Amino acid sequence: MAHSDTSRSLPVRAVLFDVGDTLWHAAAAPPPAEFRRLAAERARAFLADAGIECPDPAALARACWDAMEDAMRRARATTLIEPDYAAVAARAAAELGVRLPPKAAGQFLEAIYVSGVEGGKTAYPDARPTLLALRQRGFRLAVVTNRAFGGDRFRDDLAAAGLDVGWDAVAVSVEVGYLKPHPALFRAALDALAIEPAEAVMVGNSLAEDIAGAQALGMRAAWKRSRPDAEGVIPDFTFETVSELLAWSPLAGVAHVQ
Structure with missing residues (x-):
């Protein structure tokens, strides 16, 4: 379902993907009470192992997690600079006298984080087949995602969801230091791939972060239809299921490889 298909002088060589609600979704997420129970249980174990005194580990887990999410929301609405979540959690703990x-x-935030399959994340049924088909056509693949947790934990979560397709680049906001739609996060992936923006397309579910951010750099962008979070942003392509990408004109043929 193409909305527009702006021509580019350079052929597309790579596809950049958002992850949450683009390649996977929280189809089987536990209820909030279960998340809180698991976080409290892990908080107690972490604090005991670390020899840190805390009268209410569950309250500490809630306070640190809420402070982290508040910091991310503020950053997304203002500077787009990824917060120092460890410092944010330390301040929240201090307010509780811990x-x-x-x-x-x-380390505490990492310990209480319920992620991946355990957190109910399930890949869309056609996500992996589509990624493999794009790779078979010669396109390079990259992740560009806003996440407070990266590293091996995130990569293991991708693998557990069946999305371990040999990514050519992975740009995670907490590792790069900037949140989409800041250009630095997109450029981190483009630089790792050694390509120009016009040689890549971006795929995501956020008009504000994925589509507008990519288009501002000169990339075409495909939007997985979701609740609109911006006005006046026109995707180059709109789709309902991931496999529809295979029929989008920039990706329908074999990639140009230099």
């Missing part, structure tokens, strides 16, 4: 040094605070 001394949690920044390094330990970062």
